[in-house]
Amino acid sequence: MGRPARSSLDGELAANARRLFISGDVVRGFLDGATAAEVRAANRLLSAELESRDVHRRERLMRRARFPQVKSFEGYDYSQVAFPDGYGPADLESLSFLDTAEGFVFHGRTGRGKTHLATAMGVRAVSMGRPVRFHSTARLVMQLERARADGKLDGALRDAANADLVILDEFGYVPIDVAGARLLFQVVSDCYERRSLVITTNIEFGKWGTVLGDDKLAAAMIDRVVHHSRLVEFNGTSHRMDQALMLSGNGN
Structure with missing residues (x-):
């Protein structure tokens, strides 16, 4: 074997x-x-170990992300999704926003594909070796309140936002009391300018104060969210209603 090949x-x-x-x-x-043969054999061993570690790391990241279901971008219908000017599906799917701690607010009525798209983003991030946390917003607030009662709030807050991408799903679907809203605000503040945050919601910004029970707290949260986030609107009809067996005439 020549020196250039051996050097490589x-x-x-x-x-x-x-x-x-x-x-x-x-x-x-x-x-x-x-010898060259010994180097090749050793390299096969190291490569196999690295590949095994990468697989196991991604498996750990998937478990820690806690996705309710695994979703992908494949076949996703963007026809009723309105992106801001100069930004589109390819930009979102590239996940380049993770490197600049930018985020999104996915707004639209229920069943429009907000959670699917947010989950697909999270799954792709995990496939790239990036840690993700997926939270049902109402469930997260209950977990944080329970942790506070048990004297474990600091650890719960760290875990909630310990990721490159944090997804708060279904914000506004369930009202939050003021104490819970303050805990949620801490999670949003922990993400601010440090990690990407995606919020899916059916509530426009003007009504966040009603959900949180505190207009000033809502204003402070909105201020942090919109500073480094893009608003994506989900229109059209409900995917679930379009596919509902009760309405399709195909049910038994």
Whole structure:
């Protein structure tokens, strides 16, 4: 084997070794006395270990994300989704917003595909090795209130926002008392300018004060949300109603 080919092989092994935190001295000592066949065999071993770790890490990330269902972008119908000017489905699906801690507010009536799209974003983020937290907003508030009662609030708040992408699903579907609203505000504040936040809601901004029971708190939350977020409107008819067996004439 010529030196250029051997040099490339040695470089590949060294790169894999660095990812496994094997010291440079150990790698150089091995390469100094190893044949090309031995380097290839060692590299296959390191590559297999790295691949196994990547698979297991993504499995852990999927469990920690707590998606209610696994969704993808495949076949998603954007025809009734209104994006802001200069932004579109390809931009959203690229997940480039994660690197700048930008977010979204998905607004529209129930059944328009908001949760599906938010989940697909989260699943793709996990496939890229990025941590995600998916929360039903009402359930999250109940969990935080329970944690506070048990003296475990700090840990619960850290876990709620310990991700590159945080999804708060169905905000506004269930009213929140003022104490719960303050806890939710802490989660939003923890995300502000540090991680991407996606909120799905059927409530326009002007009514957030009614949901939270405090107009000033709602104004403070909206201020943080809109600063680094894009508003995406979901129109059209309900996908669930369109596919409902009771209305299709195909039910038994």
